[in-house]
Amino acid sequence: ESLKDFEKDKYIFLDTEVAVKSFKDIDFFQDKVRLVQIGNREKTYIYDMFRIPEFSKHLKKLLESKGVVGHNLKFDIKFLKTNFDIFPQIVFDTMIASQLLSENEREKHSLQAVTYRLTDDELDKTQQSSAWGLRNLSKEQIDYAAKDVQALRDIFPILRDRLNNIKTPHKATGIIHETFSLDNAAAVVEMAFVPQLALIELTGMPVDEKVLKDQLQKVSSDYQRMYIDFVRKYGVDPFSPHKITYWLSTKLGLKLPKTQKGSLSSQDSALRKYIDREEVKQLVEIRSTKKILDKLKELSSHTKNGRIYSEFKQIGAPTGRMASSRPNLQNITRELRKLFKTPEGRSLIVADYSQIELRIAAEYVGDNTMIKAFSEGKDLHKFTASLILGKPYEDVTKEERQMAKAINFGLIYGISPKSLMEYARNNYSIDISMKEAQKFHERFFEVYSGFKNWHDRVKQDLSKKHSLVVYSLLGRRMVVHRFTEAVNFPIQATGSDLLKMAVVFFGKLKNDLDAQIVNLVHDEIIVESSEENSQKAKEILSQSMLKAGKILLRKVPVEFEVEIVGTWADK
The missing domain is CATH 1.10.150 (DNA polymerase; domain 1)
Structure with missing residues (x-):
């Protein structure tokens, strides 16, 4: 009955409250959605999903057919997908909108910060991490849940209008543009990208756990041996910058370059011309082994059932470049890429734009x-x-x-x-x-x-x-203060736009094909598919990358390589 109130709405406001074991380490596969809050211009309804789990099938129809406005929607989409197989795709994320409009990297983009900045209303968030798993929720908890929907109602039109006031070279088209009357092409791409990124995070990157474990043990024992040998032989800790610099310059008599602050540099690049000397060779080797060991430990601590689930910050820089953490899957060396391989019957497809x-x-x-x-x-x-x-x-x-x-x-x-x-x-x-x-x-x-x-x-x-x-070629707006930013940002931002457009096109074109993007690294897209679908997935990926390239590059031909590989390192 309550859903009849939303029949005429093009879009609705959505929020969720979740019962989690730990707010520091949220588990999207085990933790549960407690409340789903939905509102339109006039009304707000709160559904207690612990009491009415069967209601999710009605919610699915509503949330997958209408526009959904929310804040940090990737979070809600991941929970809706794992708990109820609900996957909204026509979305407007007020957090992403705020980031797109921001002219200051230090600006905060929580719902509380954005609401205060735009309306002067102070949102009380003390209930956010309260016990949402209790049998009976308090009146304060219910009121808190309703207020988040009211905040969305207030900030959404302001954010949308400000985005629409930015003149962009490309005219926005498509369902997101039509649903929310959003005319900013760069914003439309970012909104369409939100659900795709949620899927990437939920799918995880396949990893060979046995090879990872063996490699960790081997590198760990190699490192310990090298470290002990070094300290015994030279009497200096290789990881004390001050002691190493003194040892290199005074004991070994090496001429080291100075850093910008005027102190001597013992970085690998400064030692390259002395690499033939045994002491320097050992120092550089021990440093590189320590880096590999740290990365292997980071990867191991985030591995679950043969997959690594990273978190991506959709707008990790003013240029729209993403950042990956817990663990970072964007800084994997060629040597470690061999750990990433699919299980039997699955394929990896790796694509990257060339000289983009x-x-x-x-x-x-x-x-x-x-x-x-x-x-x-x-x-x-x-x-x-x-x-x-x-x-x-x-x-x-x-x-x-x-x-x-x-x-x-x-x-x-x-x-x-x-x-x-x-x-x-x-x-x-x-x-x-x-x-x-x-x-x-x-x-x-x-x-x-x-x-x-x-x-x-x-x-x-x-x-x-x-x-x-x-501006980027798509129309992403950035404010710069330094020459290096002014010449770098438009190029890097266009690269971000291009990659995100290709991902959105791939999500649309593949329909129900058993193929899913599992990682993104600046100009590289990694897809996992069933073996029988790998050729088809490769074609759809190529089509998506070409389509995005042709929209943004009119005078320069776009080129890319797409390969079906055994491991990520084979590309």
Whole structure:
């Protein structure tokens, strides 16, 4: 009967309260939904799911057919999916909306903070972590649950209107745009992405538990042996920066570079030229083994039934880039990727966009030389090397291509010749002199004059205004204060938009196919499917990536690789 009140509504307001064993370590598979709060403009209903579990089938029809407005909806969607197999997909997340509008990284985006910022109302959250598993809930708990729906009612129209006031180059389309009258294309993509990310988190990444356990034991004993040997031999703790620096410079007589603060640096990059010395080799090796050991411990502590369930922060940076934690699945080294393999009868499909940042940069800046090179199917690193070194494209060596990689990625973001030297050494193990760095810097901006003009324009604008508003190619709005942000953010943000659009398209196009995205790493998408569906999943993934690419890149062709692999490391 109560649901009849929502028949005419295009969208409803939703919140849940959950009975959990620990608020620090929520278990989406074992913990239970206690209350579901639903409201429209006039009414709020609270359903006690402990008393009426069979009501979930009626809720399913409602929540899967209408628009749903909520705050941090990924949380509610995960619980609705595991408890009742309810999966809302037409959503407006007020937390995501607040993050998209934010101009300050320190701004908070809880429901309490957003409500206070927009309406001056103080939401009392003392009941949030109260005992929701009690047989009889208190009046205070029920009132608290209802107030969250009222807060959504108040903040939703303000957030939507502010998003709509941002002029974007792309016109929003589709069911989310129509349901919520949301015109901001970047916001529509983020909202469509929320349920997809909830699914990714619930599916988890397949891992070979036995190989992980064996590897952990092996690396742990290797590390202990190396550590003890090192301390016995040299009488210094390899993990005390102060002692190691003193030992390297005084006892071994090494000339170490200085950090920005003026102290001596003993980082791996500073030691690279001394790597032939046994003491340095051992130090670098012990450090790298410790990093691997820490990562293996982190992965092991989050493994359950052959899967690792990570948490993703949908907007982990102003550019829309995601962050992964508990454990971080975005910083897995090539060596450790071999641990990630599917069980018998399942396949992994790994896809990534090729040279996508440079393609986006060429499109964004409109640099004709770079656009032409991409249009002719050239490898841009080889192409840059041939232009800067003045030699035929075909004669460019592997080392020269690697050097051009550092030049391309460093200079499109406006780093100085001195920083280019450090960047090439630290990230690409390439040593170039200051004189060479200056020559390459000069030549790069002669060859790609579009970038020089863009950088000059940005510097001029910043010197006048001290802050700038920049946009991704989709229309994601960001406020920047520094030159490096002004030239980096629009490119990185377009990359985020592109990946999220591809994920949304994949979710739509696959329908009921037994295939699901299990991890995302900046420009890489990893899908798990049944073996018999792997070819079909690969085609749908390719289609989704191409479709997203063609929307954002009009002058530059989009390219990507999609492979069916045995383990994540095989790509």
